[in-house]
Amino acid sequence: SxxxxxxxxxxxxxxxxxxxxxxxxxxxxxxxxxxSNAELLEMDVDFVVPAAIEEVITEENAPDIRADTVLEIANGPTTYEADQVLYDSGVEVIPGILANAGGVTVSYYEWVQNRQGDYWSREEVLDRMKESMLSAYDDFRRRREERGIRGRVAAYEVAVERVVEAMEYRG
Structure with a gap:
């Protein structure tokens, strides 16, 4: 689409x-x-991947989402209210704060290389990103399952904890 x-x-x-x-x-x-894009969102599919526009999944159309998983690539494609509707309907949401973090992660690696005057091969960058993203997903999934909470809440909890840990480490 x-x-x-x-x-x-x-x-x-x-x-x-x-x-x-x-x-x-x-x-x-x-x-x-x-x-239509509305029809696309309502198809009976494994994944819906909103990747371009904010707030395309709303409280009004969320009950019609039949996908097993919403993988957010766009910034803010699902409203807060729709997120709750999807959770209540059993639709897994992998929030953008997690799903589209790869680009930011690689930008950080570029910054590290520049600061250290180092060069990493493409394969090394991709391996590091894969390890980082899989670890972040595992932490997210574990938190969501242990606490029985929405994916978005789990992702925010894990993210805030990581920021707090970094701040405490730096003093």
Whole structure:
């Protein structure tokens, strides 16, 4: 999908022809069966990945979300009220504070390299990011499951604790 709408083919489609269509027309619409972005959010799928616009999942449309998991890549795609509706409906939400942290993590690695006058290979950067992201996800998942709380609350709790630990370490 894009800002114009989405495209759907129940049999799937190949990435390259879709990308070529988007490059030629400026949109993915018209490639297969056109659907609205609202319809896209309500499809019976494993994952919904809001990746561009804030507040696309609201209290009004959250009851219609049939995905097992919402993986937030955009900043703030789910309202606070919708987050509670999704939780109550059994939809797992992996909040953006966790899901899109890879870019910030790699920016930090770049800063460290510059400060140390060091150079890490692409593979080393990706390995470090993978280790960091998997560790963060494990902490998030463990907190969510141990406390029986919403994913967003678990992610914020873990994040705040890490900030406090860093502040205490630095004095």
């Amino acid at each position: 894009d800002a114009e709408g989405g495209t759907h083919d129940p049999d799937g489609f190949q990435y390259r022809p879709l990308a070529d269509h988007s490059d030629d027309t400026g949109s993915v619409t018209g490639f297969a069966d056109d659907i």
